[in-house]
Amino acid sequence: MTAPTAPTTPPAPTTPVAPAAPTDLLYSETEEELRSAVRALLTDRCDAKSVLARAETDRPHDPELWRTLAVGIGAAGLLVPEKLGGQGASHREAAVVLEELGRAVAPVPYLTSAVLATEILLGCDNAEATSLLRELASGRTVCAPAVPLTLAPGAPPPTPVRDLGDGSLTGTVTSVADAVAADVLLVLADTGLYAVLAASARLTPQVPLDLTRPLATVTLDAAAGTRLADPGTARAAVAGALLSGAGLLASEQLGLAEWCLTETVGHVRGRHQFNRPIGSFQALKHRLARLWLDVASARAAARAAADALATAAPDAPLTVAVAQAYCSGVAVRAAEECVQLHGGIGMTWEHPAHLYLKRAKADSLALGTAGHHRGLVADFAELPAP
Template identity: 85%
Template sequence: MNLPSAAPLDLLYSETEEELRTAVRSLLTARCDPASILARIEDGRPHDPDVWRILAADIGTAGLLVPEKLGGQGASHREAAVVLEELGRAAAPAAYLTSSVLATEILLGCDGARSTDLLRELAAGRRTCVPALPLTLAPGAPLPPSVRDTGAGVLSGTVTSVADAVAADVLLVLADTGLYAVAAADVRLTPLVALDLTRPLATVTLEGAAGTLLADPATARAAVAGALLSGAGLLASEQLGLAEWCLTQTVAHLRTRHQFNRPLGSFQALKHRLARLWLDVASARAAARAAADALATGAPDAPLTIAVAQAYCSGVAVRAAEECVQLHGGTGMTWEHPAHLYLKRAKADSLALGTAGHHRGLVADFAELPAP
């Protein structure tokens, strides 16, 4: 396919984006530090409702992608990307990607009175909504026909690996007759043992659950496909934030840790490893910002840009987390040090919304490259 030319990319952060970053980082530093996250994980309650209320409602990040006429901020994917960078930097257990990005994009694609009402609730931070879809579902992949309408919007079926379902008030369920909003209290949630304990997974079982129809099958599938694309593009920003934290913490550790009466960071082999990692993170920043800008501007080559960002940022986040654990030595292997949270999040993110291999395949298709 011949891709139309796109407008020049603007990869720099605006003043508004930096102010948003400052507000989100201040909240996460004060209320979502690694010790607090570990304590909540040990209690089996990773999500902090108070942190989510401040993030979503008080700061207003939940409505960034929602138009002002619907009670949102009327911002763009660039601002949402900044929020995800900071959430990745803190490895914060927050349903932002699932609720404020994926669910919001699906509802925006439905364009109906009932979806509009739910969007207003989400933008105000009064509701948390999560798509009842596997976290590993990738853009361009077939949508799973796992839920059926037994009549009059009564739904039955099972969906596995649904992220943040335990923190949701409403689930968006894709059934054979369209998209439905189902109260989380009307379904059975079975928690799964997830690698990433900061983004809990659950199996959602619907046994005659009553749903409110939001869109017909064709509209619903188009809305879900668009949301998956946006989610994959913005996930790259979360991976970027994660990688930046790992690099910063590793450099700080090697500056202060001594061996043979010298800082570890002064050893040439370690300098080279950190230099390569810095280059990887800098490239990941460019790729993630390009994906966010392509989504914000509606660039015609957005699918290709997003596929490139995911194919690259996924691996960078994993490498940065692995280096962080290894170069912290024995300390990095302990439960008390947060490095393992970042490694697990990076590994889980590398499977979320499509693997790097899947996105490389999309790059090949978009660029008309022959398969090997």
């Protein structure tokens, strides 16, 4: 005789998990209006001839263009909340601006001042930082982080600057982007983050590959600074700014690649050889078709990064790393194809193709190389190290 079996308890009903909302990669009406305003300004005031002329000087920045972009259009305060005098927009709108600036290789300190410096100050949250944010949002002040442009998200920020104990700072930082255009420098020291007037620092220009985004060595010799954050807060703020900067840099790389593709297609359609447009040759068709697919994929990656930053998505670091790992190479390849398929004219100084190639190459090193970001993707996916 078998023993009776105990009655089984029915499983508890499970609550169905709602699928995550798909990422919206389309541009909103507001974003398209912003794009139209920025593109119209750059078409009128930032043509290739004027950019080339400024690149040959020791002051490549265009203050009038920056004033109109920052104040007239209000682009400087896009990431600043309205209560602090900004536009209260998101990273999606800032990404649209950077797309257009990439298309024009515009010599303005938008990435450094309106993105990196602004994000650092937003992470400080005190009266001094708030006051400086208001200045940035108004377009009256340009601010540059005194960190190497090559500093990548996930990498420990160096602190070569020392606080002498009375708020005066001493040290040297190399490869600081747009320092020559800045009114205020954000300096990461061993005791925290400080705001230092650029006039109190010694700036030694470096010779950059990209002449439209100048680099300088910043030397501080007992320079007075205003303390904005303690070391822990400062490092967290810089880390957040680097993440946002890398994600939005992908949009600049997208705009650059789009210009190169459009310009190259226009050239091969009009250039004739053997009484035929060279664009009708199958080999060139294949190269441009592949480049078009790469640019379309880069748009998806860049838009996904901007949306993840705008919504503070939990997977934003992964999305940003994917965007940078992909868009960096696409921008370089698009610029290389632009130079090659333009033939002899593409090799000359008069044609702007070299400006795009240099910006693409410089951007591939800024805020982390593609290899660095591929390593981050592997870490996030918990893949074993090779």
